[in-house]
Amino acid sequence: MRYLPLAFDLRGRPCVIVGGGAIATRKARLLSKARARLIVVAPEVGEELKGLVRDSGGQVFQASYRAGCLDSAELVIAATSDAGVNAEVSRDAQARRLPVNVVDAPALCTFTFPSIVERGPVSIGISSGGAAPVLARGIRAQLEALLSPRLGTLAELAAGMRDAVKQALPESARRDFWEWVFSGPVAAEVEAGRTGEGQRLLEAALADPDMNAMNRGEVYLVGGGPGDPDLLTFRALRLMQRADVVLYDRLVSDQVLELVRRDAERIYVGKKKQFHSVPQDDINQRLVDLALEGKKVLRLKGGDPFIFGRGGEEIDRLADAGIPFQVVPGITAAAGCASYAGIPLTHRDFAQSVRFITGHLQQGELHLPWQELASPGQTLVFYMGLTGLDTICRQLVRHGLAESTPAALVEKGTTREQRVVVGDLASLPRLATEESIEAPALTIVGGVVSLHRKLRWFDP
Numbered sequence: 172m173r174y175l176p177l178a179f180d181l182r183g184r185p186c187v188i189v190g191g192g193a194i195a196t197r198k199a200r201l202l203s204k205a206r207a208r209l210i211v212v213a214p215e216v217g218e219e220l221k222g223l224v225r226d227s228g229g230q231v232f233q234a235s236y237r238a239g240c241l242d243s244a245e246l247v248i249a250a251t252s253d254a255g256v257n258a259e260v261s262r263d264a265q266a267r268r269l270p271v272n273v274v275d276a277p278a279l280c281t282f283t284f285p286s287i288v289e290r291g292p293v294s295i296g297i298s299s300g301g302a303a304p305v306l307a308r309g310i311r312a313q314l315e316a317l318l319s320p321r322l323g324t325l326a327e328l329a330a331g332m333r334d335a336v337k338q339a340l341p342e343s344a345r346r347d348f349w350e351w352v353f354s355g356p357v358a359a360e361v362e363a364g365r366t367g368e369g370q371r372l373l374e375a376a377l378a379d380p381d382m383n384a385m386n387r388g389e390v391y392l393v394g395g396g397p398g399d400p401d402l403l404t405f406r407a408l409r410l411m412q413r414a415d416v417v418l419y420d421r422l423v424s425d426q427v428l429e430l431v432r433r434d435a436e437r438i439y440v441g442k443k444k445q446f447h448s449v450p451q452d453d454i455n456q457r458l459v460d461l462a463l464e465g466k467k468v469l470r471l472k473g474g475d476p477f478i479f480g481r482g483g484e485e486i487d488r489l490a491d492a493g494i495p496f497q498v499v500p501g502i503t504a505a506a507g508c509a510s511y512a513g514i515p516l517t518h519r520d521f522a523q524s525v526r527f528i529t530g531h532l533q534q535g536e537l538h539l540p541w542q543e544l545a546s547p548g549q550t551l552v553f554y555m556g557l558t559g560l561d562t563i564c565r566q567l568v569r570h571g572l573a574e575s576t577p578a579a580l581v582e583k584g585t586t587r588e589q590r591v592v593v594g595d596l597a598s599l600p601r602l603a604t605e606e607s608i609e610a611p612a613l614t615i616v617g618g619v620v621s622l623h624r625k626l627r628w629f630d631p
């Protein structure tokens with residue numbers, strides 16, 4: 172370790188910034204977040220900087236720098252465009268044993284600013300010790316993605332409850348309690364934007380001597396997207412990292428599943444066409460039972476849970492049982508496959524609307540409003556339509572669409588095994604057989620399909 176990260180309490184402390192331009196202003200913004208008292212020395216000082224100084228209860232000296240400017244300082248920053256002045260400030264500060272930072276001149280600094288991730292009172296500094304600032308910035312971006320934007324709210328909630336927790340619990344129990352707060356339903360509620368509910372839960376747990384409230388299970392119904400793990404939402408990833416047990420089905424890709432917390436129990440509840448390996452009703456009940464055992468249950472589904480995902484039925488049962496749950500949307504197959512195949516679902520020249528349709532056969536039949544589907548100016552996307560592909564194409568033609576209407580199949584869209592087959596309503600069933608297209612596959616019908624040749628970009 173080349174530099175020691177320290178958390179500096181600057182509240183009300185006089186910090187001198189030499190310089191009045193854009194860089195000085197940037198540093199002033201940072202210091203004023205830490206509520207320092209700003210003292211700015213420069214012949215010319217910008218308006219924003221003046222405002223920051225005023226708000227901090229500090230002072231602007233519109234003058235050239237001289238050593239006396241550092242008299243009251245506890246921390247010094249040199250941010251002028253004059254290398255000579257910057258060096259002088261560094262020398263004077265060091266002579267007075269004051270911590271000093273000179274922007275973009277590491278050799279003149281006794282401290283540097285790390286890349287910072289900020290969440291309310293929580294701050295994370297990343298320093299590469301000057302070796303690779305761009306690397307530090309990259310790490311920062313990763314942390315930004317990983318940490319809930321509401322982490323600060325959670326920390327503030329905790330701060331507000333510290334005394335109450337101290338009074339209610341003996342020291343030996345506090346640590347477990349806070350761990351529960353930050354990794355359990357309180358955190359989940361706050362991160363889902365329900366701070367009031369999080370607070371209520373925390374208070375209930377404190378008031379409940381047997382800690383029943385702490386053993387509360389919950390369910391996260393999460394859309395895992397069409398396959399490419401890069402298409403997960405931040406929230407999906409966080410909840411995947413938090414779960415005790417995961418119930419997943421066939422559509423969830425291995426790469427997505429790999430991102431679930433390592434020691435979470437994995438339960439496959441996939442359905443295979445024709446034989447339903449786990450009946451929906453059993454899944455619904457299983458979710459309830461696991462949550463009642465106090466587990467954090469992740470119900471991970473392909474695509475979006477509310478689009479042909481029966482997510483509604485699963486949480487209906489949870490709602491009946493009074494089990495808390497949250498739903499995280501995912502990128503549905505239509506959006507994922509269309510993007511990765513270069514087929515815009517709407518386009519001013521071809522389609523003013525798009526329909527998501529189930530092509531799932533029931534007792535070998537498809538009852539769909541064919542007349543409506545065959546009307547022009549729309550894109551049709553059939554989910555689960557591989558077995559019934561022949562019927563779909565024939566019915567659309569019978570009800571008025573031209574045989575030459577462009578149509579495509581996207582197999583295993585967004586994954587490294589993606590294949591796209593493009594033809595028209597007359598040829599697509601034959602092409603599907605020739606190419607041995609397998610599930611999961613999505614059928615897209617409409618003029619927009621003709622754009623694929625030009626707009627495709629993903630070539631796994």
Ligand code: SAH
Binds near residue numbers: 397504508555583614
């Ligand atoms: N909830 C899911 C859909 C479940 S229905 C979603 O929002 O995407 C299952 C159907 O989705 C499959 O039969 C197939 O038509 C489609 N599908 C899901 N993932 C797919 C993928 N990666 N590529 C192509 N089709 C996919």
